[in-house]
Amino acid sequence: MSQPSITARLDDPEAAREEGRRKMDWAMQHMPILQSLSEEFASERPLDGEVVGMAMHVEAKTANLVELLAEGGAEVAITGCNPLSTHDDVSAALDAHPQITSYAERGVDDEQYYADIEAVIGHEPTITVDDGMDMVAAIHESHAELIETIVGGCEETTTGVHRLRAMDADGELNYPVFAVNDTPMKTLFDNVHGTGESALATIAMTTNLSWASKTVVVAGYGYCGKGVAKKAAGQNANVVVTEVEPRRALEAHMEGYDVMPMAEAAKEGDVFITTTGNRDVITREHFEVMQDGVLLANAGHFDVEVNLDHLSDLAVDQYEARDGVEAYEMADGRRLNVLAEGRLVNLAAPIALGHPVEVMDQSFGVQAVCVRELVENGEAYDAGVHDVPDDLDREVAEIKLAAEGVEFDSLSDAQAEYMNSWDHGT
Numbered sequence: 001m002s003q004p005s006i007t008a009r010l011d012d013p014e015a016a017r018e019e020g021r022r023k024m025d026w027a028m029q030h031m032p033i034l035q036s037l038s039e040e041f042a043s044e045r046p047l048d049g050e051v052v053g054m055a056m057h058v059e060a061k062t063a064n065l066v067e068l069l070a071e072g073g074a075e076v077a078i079t080g081c082n083p084l085s086t087h088d089d090v091s092a093a094l095d096a097h098p099q100i101t102s103y104a105e106r107g108v109d110d111e112q113y114y115a116d117i118e119a120v121i122g123h124e125p126t127i128t129v130d131d132g133m134d135m136v137a138a139i140h141e142s143h144a145e146l147i148e149t150i151v152g153g154c155e156e157t158t159t160g161v162h163r164l165r166a167m168d169a170d171g172e173l174n175y176p177v178f179a180v181n182d183t184p185m186k187t188l189f190d191n192v193h194g195t196g197e198s199a200l201a202t203i204a205m206t207t208n209l210s211w212a213s214k215t216v217v218v219a220g221y222g223y224c225g226k227g228v229a230k231k232a233a234g235q236n237a238n239v240v241v242t243e244v245e246p247r248r249a250l251e252a253h254m255e256g257y258d259v260m261p262m263a264e265a266a267k268e269g270d271v272f273i274t275t276t277g278n279r280d281v282i283t284r285e286h287f288e289v290m291q292d293g294v295l296l297a298n299a300g301h302f303d304v305e306v307n308l309d310h311l312s313d314l315a316v317d318q319y320e321a322r323d324g325v326e327a328y329e330m331a332d333g334r335r336l337n338v339l340a341e342g343r344l345v346n347l348a349a350p351i352a353l354g355h356p357v358e359v360m361d362q363s364f365g366v367q368a369v370c371v372r373e374l375v376e377n378g379e380a381y382d383a384g385v386h387d388v389p390d391d392l393d394r395e396v397a398e399i400k401l402a403a404e405g406v407e408f409d410s411l412s413d414a415q416a417e418y419m420n421s422w423d424h425g426t
Helices: 012-027 031-046 060-071 086-093 112-122 135-143 144-149 157-168 185-205 223-234 244-254 263-266 308-314 355-378 390-404 413-419
Strands: 051-056 075-080 100-102 127-130 152-155 176-179 215-219 236-242 272-276 293-296 317-322 326-329 335-339 384-386
Touching: 012 060, 012 086, 012 223, 012 384, 031 060, 031 075, 031 127, 031 355, 051 112, 051 135, 051 152, 060 075, 060 100, 060 355, 075 086, 075 112, 075 185, 086 223, 086 326, 112 135, 127 355, 135 144, 135 157, 152 157, 152 355, 157 308, 157 384, 176 355, 185 293, 185 335, 215 223, 215 263, 223 355, 272 326, 308 326, 317 413, 355 390
Parallel strands: 051 075, 051 127, 075 100, 127 152, 152 176, 176 384, 215 236, 215 272, 272 293, 293 335
Antiparallel strands: 317 326, 326 335
16 A cells, blocks of 8 residues: 555554553453454454455544454454544554554544545455445545445444435445444434533533533434433533424423524523534524634534634634634634534544443444344345344344343243234234
């Protein structure tokens, strides 16, 4: 590869590797699902001969998934899926593995970001694992010749699945991809508890401010928005929800939250957290009426939800108020504070650590069994977006319950027959 891996970019790669390994070992202690799958993958090597190309948030939890895939026999090439979410020490630890090449580096510009994706594609992956769909898009746009040998892919996040479904609807998605984001083991835990806890914890650590008595405006009431709203309310914040989908707006209302348009919420909020996956959620008209000192944070995948071009146009001064906090001063003296450059706050802020380990263990467990499924049964899936087979999702849940020492019931034969029959009447 002409593009150098992370090892060649660091001044002291050996020290970085040691620190990255320390982080990975700590995380793995709390990842019983990956521990169980590691034993299976190491003994059975279901991925022998495969090349897995990945674009993910390269931090300790993700790294344990990457090593699991390598233990299963795959060659793995990985880069970041966000310019500010990589931990260089973890990337270096991965790059030291004989079957892994890591190009992920924190703080790269757009040109370098896409060059690193191209470097991963240069390994000619037979399976893709993406978080946001940038790699899938690059393959289809510039490397269509590889599609014939790609077995399939997995997509981790809401934004990526939305892009994939749009691509599929247009008839442009030319290999099968599992919508890992949409499976219960992802949405019910990663999106709700993971996003809710990590976004709020990162904002609190970055600002050293309390949630109690704050008015927190949550934009979007999907699974991520539900988690943010629930956790904020649990820390004694007053929660306002903005929505464009009437049923979700009604759900938020019936959960006891104030629901209003962003134009009204902009006047009331102390903290704004976007979770929509869409662009221009907070724009010029909202900045013009916000209170002095508000915090603006994004918990969606891409940095398009808070329109920073509009904010820059309005500002007469811009400066770093605190590490990870950029203050925009308005002509009337109001200061609006943007966290993590408007990027995914729980991974892009300077001290961000992402979702809790236990939550990501579940999501990455689903990723691992989906990769295994593609290798073992990939011919069964046509090009397009596919739901994760329910038996795979259940497998991961059962591993987690066993690790927690939790027992649960099962249906009797009579109950199973009853549930699967249509002819039992009154």
